Amino acid sequence: MNLYNNTIINYRFNKIKTAIVLFFFFLLLTNHLHAQERIIFSHLSIQDGLSNRNVLSVFQDHYGFMWFGTNDGLNRYDGKNITVYKNDPLDPNSLSNNVVFSMYEGKDGGLWICTVNGLNLYNRDSENFEVFKLKPEAANDMTSNIVMMVTEDSKGNLYAATLMAGIQKLDRNAGNFIPVVRDTTDQSGIDLVMSLFLDQNDDLWYFHTDTGGRVQELKYYKTDSGELKSFHLPYIEPNSAIGDVRGIGVSCGLKDKAENIWLGTADGHLLNFNREKGFFNKIEIDKGHVLISITEGDSANFWIATFGNGLIKYNYKTGEKIQYNYDIADDYSISHDYLLSIYKDRAGIIWIGTAVGIDRFDPYKTPFRTYEHNENDQNSLSNNQVLSIIESSEDPDLLLIGTLDGLNILNQKDGTIKRFTKSALGDDENYSIRDILSAGKGKYWIATLGSGLEIFDTKSSDFKTVLTEPEISHTVRDIVRSEEGILWLGTTNGLVRYDAVKKGIRKFFHLDTSYTREVFEELTKLRNSGQEFGAIENVGNLADTILNVRIKTQTKALVVVTGENVMTHNFRNTKLFDYGWIENEQGEKVWEIDKENTMHAGGALKNRIVVDVVDLKPGNYSLRYISDDSHSTANWNAVPPNDEKHWGIQLYYVTEDEEKIFRGNLLKKDFSDSPPSNNISALYLDSKGLLWIGSTGSGFSIYDLQKDRFTLYRNGPYDKNSLIDNRVAAFYEDSNGLMWIATQGGLNSFD
Template structure:
């Protein structure tokens, strides 16, 4: 009885102390030929301190950065034996070098050359199969004993007096808490005391044949050894006894490691991977190649296993490459009801809570759970006329459930029975679509359907609004939301109206110009500070105050661009969580937006149009295409820390791989270019090991204050690098501490002969220039065009807000802008493609006429090519016109018209109901920063100062 109780306690500890064993839902990705692996036999796996993962194969050492592999080949040797290329072991030294053990010796990584070079061949001239690092010392296990690297030199330790003894063939090294090394060899178990230099031998008991051990792991005072025939052998240091350990279904133990606390990670060549709890003495998790297993790995022939410090599982196979699990921060969770029920894999369309009761509607019926008394029941067809549940509401002790095509039902949580909704009009909802069910503060139940809007009180229908005879816009009624003033916001597929409780009527003529009332809105939500958030079918988030005086769109030019917004909820820290068709985004209400996806425990990035909820504990709940997803309130306030900073893993210069040009000191990277280089591609490491689609970076130039997005890819491109060099910062969105610094240094002097050559070429160029332009009176002067700012996120303020940007520095030029600059410079086409003054005047007049009549400048994406097409000219001709004749850049020219448009609007209209961002967008500006910069440059005052002067 006591033993059973002890085992029960141990199992509970496993659940709570090691939740990844029993609770993790592993999802594996693969690395194989299609991902660029040149050799698919993976003998060893290692993760270094920077977060890079290394694979030792039969022919190369591979470094994986989460997005791409880099191959390190062995330097040429005299022998042709295949074992000399086989990488058996990998380690990072205290100095940060990567060493690899092969069949013929020790090799060191040369990152610049992309090769492995032989190291210490005079000391180590045999195969290296194991490493162990302790402090500043590296222990190397070879075919000729143990070697110790300390203070820059090697010393050797003979584990057996006979140099040819199998006991000198080291296969694994582990260290205990007393500093003693435990060493597996082909001739038995050995120990080594670094302080005394004493070697201990531990032969197995008589009668046991197996004494050749191929790997070793240590948990407490128990040593575990892997064999090639008899599975795992345990040696108990306390009693000095060898004994067979747990049978893992295969005698060949190819990999053996531990978390140092309780778990053994066992790889077998024939029966997959197993996790063993040493305290419970049982297998707690297995991974096999089995069509019935979930998840399944690609082979049972496992050569190497790494359960890394970040919770990822890496499995190397024979001739199949690598399988690895995705990183999970476990911020979000999929709802499970004990062992009886899980929502994982279910497309959740609606949820309603009452106390410990949960009603979950899916595409396949609904589920009722009462966590207080353990009741659980599912309902689907034929109990229901339609199985797609799209709305629900708890009201007066019952749940009202809307279906797609099957009308509305009422569910009684006491009797667990479902019945049709009944009122004075018997069964009014036997069919049709019920999109929304809400209650107001007057005790009425409102139902939005495909046949208009209904209102019931005490089961009696008191109102039915249809578009034919009321102010209700045409189409399905998708949303009914009652705000804190009692007004009801009614959203249909063709617009919006308001239920006015003071007049008991629907009103549609109360919306100001520019409001969202003519669009299809999925959802309306009121924040704690009484802002209304509208989620449109298309377009960005729309925010308004209750009086409809200050409103506008937010999120343009941010991560929310192009996303379909499904639901929004505010957490206890007053941040908003917005579920979309591509992940969840945290919006702090002031401009900061942070992405979350599968890496954070979300089962799918696709969320459904399900009204999000916050329960009494502050936990947020979302309907996802693969389950009901929750975010505990405490975790929402304490976001997960990133395990690694952003990192650059490679560099292409003008399309050519040039790793030797990249220098790193901590998180600062430097690249030195020659004067001939013009473009850079920085390869960013994705050390969370998820997917390039999940990558979310932002960057800025050192002199700029505005961060720009770099999403869905792991590359950073710089075109036409300035000759004087430049400096950038790159970081993961939402994590300022992850930033790296990139410094592109200007080209250094190439020596006196390069200077002389440059002078000669310059002199020749000047002579040629003077001969060609002898008749010209004045030189052509190139004025570099200014660049408008990249759109920046700003929730906006009213037009009379006093807030203005502190810095409005223009960012690095875009590809189009730098291409124009190349044509406009003194080395460009202006020398041969000049326009006469008469032609410039004609073009200028024609351009002014187009700008005044057609107002193309109100389009934020207007390009010089568009203007050229309107006046029947070319981009280069207009570029010459602006910079040489009008003496202003194209951007200044267009933005001056936008400034004039803004002046006209604020002079002739009441603009107090608009944000400055909304007004600037009406005039064609792409961002608030660009608007402020251009306005002050053109007028000498800020927009707010101008508005105040107009009001006076």
């Protein structure tokens, strides 16, 4: 809690003399000190939806939302949008006051808001507030209901630091406060408690201000016995910059992860309290400037917000200090030198409440030069999702950048960006560019996610469609060149070889899909000849279907089940969602799916088909089929199978010759001599002229261009030396000729 976050009180209630000081006279400093290391600050302001420029407090709840307490309203930020909560005099369940000092989340997830006029508990379901007043009978006398901050002990007791009433404990059931510590002899009645902490023993540590607005002592209160101890502060120089507040000392406080207590002072010092000896170590940080708020970083670093001199990083082990000040010439500097609050979220990002809004930065990031989309600036990227990048073959200062919405050319010398988007070309659709490859003479091959293969001429700024549906998939993810004029395209519908000179196309499909189509052709013959004698088909969501069939003589039956069998990408486990089986009249299963031996049924990879032959004795049988709440007939949430109608289970009479067709010719093809899948994720041509083909979930293949032969590699369920994961993202060949395969489950090398 820092004292100067609360100085707005003096502005609104001049009858309180010197307990809280007004110094929101925020002026830009004319003398800017430049940081010794680069930090990229991003900013939020009233133009982004903040209710007020002056951000007094920052907090992150367990859902990840950021909350900003301002001089005029509470703000919730979801990373994109800001929602503002304000007091409505006609609504008793609105925020009790618009001046928000601090926020706190209890162990039960309740979010508490401390304001000038009471404590508020936020109701997430109804998005309103339950209000607790220190003195409900004095509802209009807001000075009697000022709550600075709250904290909670291990038993769930909530303690409040107040302006006029010392430390109070909230009785949730009764809806009122119970005095815990009152410590004032001042006729004004001021009993200001700030920077309230609970230690590991649930005892209270706090800083107390009494007569004259002076923070005189650090105090320790044992909650079990009521014992109260005081520790006097060392002398602190008066600071004329904050007004006529004689002897005012502590401006903020922090209990670090090691339970050490640190105080920031109005004259620019840190006081480190030695509990064993009961005295303070005084460390000069920024003499003459108020240390307004402190948060703990890592590696013995504190981030200290000052009132008038920017941000300071201080390492208490080495004594190193680094200053960060506002720079009018740098859009990525801190936005103001008058800071009001500072906070570190769970990801380690530092949020700073300033006189003009919110600043934030990630201390773990290195100082990158950032290029991003700005809808009000044509000299910015067309989209922030960058999918590909290549250096110009004509000018090394130019970079061609493919984004989710068009091509950008960045001039590294002057930082200018030229955009080439569908909207700029008179088309409203987005223009996603996944890969770029030089075609020579200022032209570039463009792999798009929606328009197939195109070629771009930098001299004329023209795009020309070369290949798209129905010739190839309109989604092309990768391009490589094996020799002059020969391109290899990785698409969402197989591998494509394109001869750019002769304009010839050769397509390579995964054989799993090809022979499944043959299976369906043979099944169609059986249906047309009337050999189907039991069928559950066109199954929708949440089905549990039973079909009874009677077998009069010993019968050889072909059983076909089409359903949803989601496999993990390392094929170590599978999970059935939509599937069928056969029961006898005793309810015993006589046939069920071998879930690890299914075939792809076309469409999405999770569409699976099982074709098997079963011998059935005379008797009564039940076909059973169940489905879950998604991905079924008329409710597909992904690409449906080749044969949508027969989603279910069917039985067919078959002869011995027909059985041989299925068992031999159709179900035992070598699908390893094909691309790993029709959904190609990555291509790479190595130094030996071998083409490496990665897939989104079926491993990878190596294609020998000379022998016209594919070799498939996948994760083996019991082979520790196989591919670690079947979701392949990229390939790379190092200087020793060793291949590296990047997957979503780890990294493999391949020798």
